Amino acid sequence: MTACAIETAAEDDGAMWPTRFTITANGAYAARLAGSGDALYAERWTLDGPEPYAVPLPVGQPEEPTARLLPLADGRVLVERRVDGDRHTFSLLYPTGPGTGELPLGAVAAEELTLLPPSPDGICAYAMVVGRDTTTLWLVAGGAFGPEQVAEIEGRCTGGVWLDRTGRMLALDRRLDGGPVKAVAVDLERGGEVTPLLQITDGSTDRLLMADPDSGLLLIRSDAPSPGHERLGWGVLGSLMPIHFPECLRLDDAAVTPFAVQPGQVLQPESCSVALRIDGAAGSWVGVWRPSGRRIHHLAAPPGWLAGAGLWTPQGVLRLPYTTDGVRCGLAAVEAPTEPEPAPPEPVVCRPVPLQQAPLTDRKAAG
Structure with a gap:
């Protein structure tokens, strides 16, 4: 990822x-x-x-x-x-x-118009236009006749996370009628059909930050554990497994944002290495964390790091882009730290997320 x-x-x-x-x-x-x-x-x-x-x-x-x-x-x-x-x-x-x-x-x-993250198919590009009461999705590259509207969704949406490797299923964070923000799944092959994706409590703000199709790992931000204060958590796509909010991801003096998930960990979400951008008073640096662990490994970023950018190899090497006066285009390689032993999951703090409602498998078109 x-x-x-x-x-x-x-x-x-x-x-x-x-x-x-x-x-x-x-x-x-x-x-x-x-x-x-x-x-x-x-x-x-x-x-x-x-x-x-x-x-x-x-x-x-x-x-x-x-x-x-x-x-x-x-x-x-x-x-x-x-x-x-x-x-x-x-x-x-x-x-x-x-x-x-x-x-x-x-x-x-x-x-106002926002480009969505690169589509997994590598061919298409999408943009999002947020109106007063609806959000419109546009295919702006990869179509036959220039930009074309592909979906209109009730509510005001932000975010944008791809849930599969074909570019069909898109997750958006939606606010309806001034209510709380909830992540929903949008099926682009069914005219933008919307189904619930995250619903921790009725009144909580539940956003999806990243999703890894190989392992099913989801990284979310929600105020369900402490209303009014959003925390970073993780869950599993298509599972009844509850959301966990590790204490190690809660830093009092710095902001923590995930930016890359290790691919290739098929059905092993707890084993995925996650790269974190950490912003504090001293600047920005890199954190590495696994759901199976109970700590963040703090690492110095390379000089000239393009903060918040990077990618994992399936073998667990984090590659961080940087540019300096002497190096116009560089990639620093960081090995994922090893964990001494997996730690048991933390106690359940919220009821399960209804991820099984998301249409993440092919279905026959309605007749």
């Missing part, structure tokens, strides 16, 4: 949004805005070779700081630009000879 760098947006609902460095779902490519001041440009990183390398993708004029980038599995980079106030244009950038090729895809009119 790979992830883009993330940070907490300055919004009342505590939504999580991508920052400047985004990695494809298969870990092959990444993209970011490089440069400085008024000379910003798109830059693509290749991560799956013997050594990482970066390719600049400048166009006729510098990119605005508000431009958003999303890498695709074929090496092209989607760029979203805001123009004329409420118009968002989309283009695909790709290296061509000494220059940069650009394929315009069209535009979506919206006051």
